[in-house]
Amino acid sequence: MTTIRDLELRHLVALDAVATHGTFARAADVLGYTQSAVSQQIAALERTVDAKVFDRPGGPRSVELTPFGEVLLERGRDLLRRVDALGHELDRFREGHLGHLTVGTFQSISSTVLPVIVGRFREMSPDVSIQLFETDADEALNDQLMSGETEVAFVVGDVAEGLESRHLLTDPFVLIARPGQFPAGVVPIADLAREPMIGQRENSCQLLNEAGLRASGHEPNYVFRSNDNGTVSAMVRAGMGVAVMPLLCTEPEDPRTSLHDLDPVIPGRNVSIAWRSGRTLSPAAEAFIDITSEVCAATSATADLATVG
Amino acid sequence: MTTIRDLELRHLVALDAVATHGTFARAADVLGYTQSAVSQQIAALERTVDAKVFDRPGGPRSVELTPFGEVLLERGRDLLRRVDALGHELDRFREGHLGHLTVGTFQSISSTVLPVIVGRFREMSPDVSIQLFETDADEALNDQLMSGETEVAFVVGDVAEGLESRHLLTDPFVLIARPGQFPAGVVPIADLAREPMIGQRENSCQLLNEAGLRASGHEPNYVFRSNDNGTVSAMVRAGMGVAVMPLLCTEPEDPRTSLHDLDPVIPGRNVSIAWRSGRTLSPAAEAFIDITSEVCAATSATADLATVG
DNA sequence: CATAAGCATCAGATATGCTGATGCTTCATG
DNA sequence: CATGAAGCATCAGCATATCTGATGCTTATG
Numbered sequence: 001m002t003t004i005r006d007l008e009l010r011h012l013v014a015l016d017a018v019a020t021h022g023t024f025a026r027a028a029d030v031l032g033y034t035q036s037a038v039s040q041q042i043a044a045l046e047r048t049v050d051a052k053v054f055d056r057p058g059g060p061r062s063v064e065l066t067p068f069g070e071v072l073l074e075r076g077r078d079l080l081r082r083v084d085a086l087g088h089e090l091d092r093f094r095e096g097h098l099g100h101l102t103v104g105t106f107q108s109i110s111s112t113v114l115p116v117i118v119g120r121f122r123e124m125s126p127d128v129s130i131q132l133f134e135t136d137a138d139e140a141l142n143d144q145l146m147s148g149e150t151e152v153a154f155v156v157g158d159v160a161e162g163l164e165s166r167h168l169l170t171d172p173f174v175l176i177a178r179p180g181q182f183p184a185g186v187v188p189i190a191d192l193a194r195e196p197m198i199g200q201r202e203n204s205c206q207l208l209n210e211a212g213l214r215a216s217g218h219e220p221n222y223v224f225r226s227n228d229n230g231t232v233s234a235m236v237r238a239g240m241g242v243a244v245m246p247l248l249c250t251e252p253e254d255p256r257t258s259l260h261d262l263d264p265v266i267p268g269r270n271v272s273i274a275w276r277s278g279r280t281l282s283p284a285a286e287a288f289i290d291i292t293s294e295v296c297a298a299t300s301a302t303a304d305l306a307t308v309g
Numbered sequence: 310m311t312t313i314r315d316l317e318l319r320h321l322v323a324l325d326a327v328a329t330h331g332t333f334a335r336a337a338d339v340l341g342y343t344q345s346a347v348s349q350q351i352a353a354l355e356r357t358v359d360a361k362v363f364d365r366p367g368g369p370r371s372v373e374l375t376p377f378g379e380v381l382l383e384r385g386r387d388l389l390r391r392v393d394a395l396g397h398e399l400d401r402f403r404e405g406h407l408g409h410l411t412v413g414t415f416q417s418i419s420s421t422v423l424p425v426i427v428g429r430f431r432e433m434s435p436d437v438s439i440q441l442f443e444t445d446a447d448e449a450l451n452d453q454l455m456s457g458e459t460e461v462a463f464v465v466g467d468v469a470e471g472l473e474s475r476h477l478l479t480d481p482f483v484l485i486a487r488p489g490q491f492p493a494g495v496v497p498i499a500d501l502a503r504e505p506m507i508g509q510r511e512n513s514c515q516l517l518n519e520a521g522l523r524a525s526g527h528e529p530n531y532v533f534r535s536n537d538n539g540t541v542s543a544m545v546r547a548g549m550g551v552a553v554m555p556l557l558c559t560e561p562e563d564p565r566t567s568l569h570d571l572d573p574v575i576p577g578r579n580v581s582i583a584w585r586s587g588r589t590l591s592p593a594a595e596a597f598i599d600i601t602s603e604v605c606a607a608t609s610a611t612a613d614l615a616t617v618g
Numbered sequence: 619c620a621t622a623a624g625c626a627t628c629a630g631a632t633a634t635g636c637t638g639a640t641g642c643t644t645c646a647t648g
Numbered sequence: 649c650a651t652g653a654a655g656c657a658t659c660a661g662c663a664t665a666t667c668t669g670a671t672g673c674t675t676a677t678g
Contacts, residue, residue, distance in 0.1 A: 003396070004392055004393065004395060004396030004399070005318050005319070005322060005389070005392060005393070005396075006318075007318065007392060007395075008317065008318070009314050009315075009316060009317070009318075010314070013314065023654085023655065023656090024655075024656060025654085025655065025656085033636075033637090034636070034637055034638075035655080035656075036636075036637065036638075036639095036656090036657085036658085036659095037635075037636050037637075038656095039656060039657060039658085040635070040636080040657090040658095041635090043657085044634095044635090049399060050403075051399075051403060052589055055587060055588055055589050056643095056655085056656060056657090057587050057643095057644080057655095058642085058643045058644050058645095058655080058656075059643055059644025059645050059646095059653095059654070059655065059656095060643095060644070060645055060646085060653065060654035060655055061644075061645075061654085061655075062655090063655085063656080064588070066588075066589040066591075067402075067408065067460070067589065067590070067591030067593075067594070068399075068402060068403070068589070068591070071398070071399070071402055071407075071408065072399065075395050075398065078391075079388070079391060079392065079395070080314070082387075082388060082391065083313055083314060083316060083388065084313065084314070086313060086316075086384050086388070087312070087313030087314075089380070089384065090313070090358060090360075090377075090380070090381065093377060093380055094359075094360060094377070098380075099376065099380065151376070278364060278366055279364055279373070279375075280361055280364050280375040280376065280377070281376070282375075282376030282377070284376075285376070332623085332624065332625090333624075333625065334623085334624065334625085342667075342668090343667070343668055343669075344624080344625075345625090345626085345627085345667075345668065345669075345670095346666075346667050346668075347625095348625060348626060348627085349626090349627095349666075349667080350666090352626085353665095353666095365624085365625060365626090365674095366624095366674095366675080367624080367625075367673085367674045367675055367676095368622095368623070368624065368625095368674055368675025368676050368677095369622065369623035369624055369674095369675070369676060369677085370623085370624075370675075370676075371624090372624085372625080
């Protein structure tokens, strides 16, 4: 049986050309075929739609669309226009200028580098819609990646199995204290011995942090825990205690707190951007990763300077 | 070079099936192909769009659309829906239930049988738009047919070269007089000798009419001519004279005039419906012709009765 | 480690599609 | 009225595309 889905775009193109140029031979010239080929194509088209599309008056006269041919041509042209439009869309998609991007993120990224990244990205590709999923649970970020809910996500530490990633920056742990509480510059971990501490609730980064302190023989005494970075800083300012936090979780410009490197240095947390391994990324995601990489490299450089100051 | 117009609908169907069923093999089953064929079809699709549409994780896992594949599938489904819709439209067109119909006509048809015809036609095919072109110039009707402005037209007398036609009815010439002016029934043409006459301006039908009168030895004396049938009747009613007119140009029900057959009978004018020869008619036009034929046959029968009465 | 599920690839058969030649039809022209 | 020219259909032959069936590779599962 012959169904409308057997319709071929080439045949519509031929129909268009013949209708436009009046004769099979002229259309063939334009299309780069022989007259015979066009004749056969139109015949095939007429077979699939089960109707004559041209009246052939015979002799040296132009062919003429039948009423059926007219409606087919009108609709066919519309179809071809849509196909061409699809082609353009696909081109733009391939270049990363069209599409939809889902990104998993967490607070310290969202509040520091992400605005810059998104700003640059939107500047380059304003027609890519971006959807951000922020969570403070490490596992949720992984789950979202694996389920496809997010295409890329910022992750801390080692990436889970089944994910690929690109390293973005190493975020150093710094001490947050009140101005004047410690002499400017590096603070020996031993000097924290009697300080009450503010920290985050148990997460990969907090564990890393505490492990680093204990490795230097300091058993921290936590008097308050919050996963909200602003709350941690506020508690320090209020005199509840000091905090050891990743630099990106702090507000270096805030004059009401003072930041210090520690001695010995606690190995910083690794921040990467990750995606499901084996999954082809959208060009938009590739571009996003590139931009992210650049922005993080830059801020990581300036961040180092900031800590020195 | 490969362009988007090389896209094949079959490939979109395959894409859809694989995306829906998860594996090439299952899709192949549904489509009635082998797994190998589907694999090659998807490969061909990927070649024409120059991008992978599926991630094949390998092993006994389902394939998964790439982001590119997702947008292609979305648009492809839209395209297929449109193609299917086109199929339905074409079906309806083939059945005569969709399209556009242009009809050339003239006053006596427009005011008598045409309303009935159009009414019946619209009842059967309400989605066919009808456009009527009314003119009192015989040639204009022919020209419109030849130029394609109208697809079918009512014509009087012999059809011009290049037209085909179907005979509809023979419209007899009758005498229009005031009631009581002549005894009921047939009026001998000789009795018109001293009557002033009302007629139409020179057209094929008026010529036929005058020729008929002269053939019976009557040289008519026209005191007024109009191509508007209502005006002719009105002049008769006003006592300006009598008129010999085709029956369809009269108003048999009007008690203010009386109709008479003539003796000898003047051969009636032939009314046909015509179209350009060699041109395939739209199914709607075919249906219109059929309906017209039926309606005219019926009215021609009742018209004969009317003249008798 | 063996098995099963799944896709790619290959070779071969078949179908499709194009070319070039030829024939038929019709109009125009001498 | 005969002839030439323009135009489409058709045919045979060749090239290409496409499908099948077999086979091999990969990976998850038990």
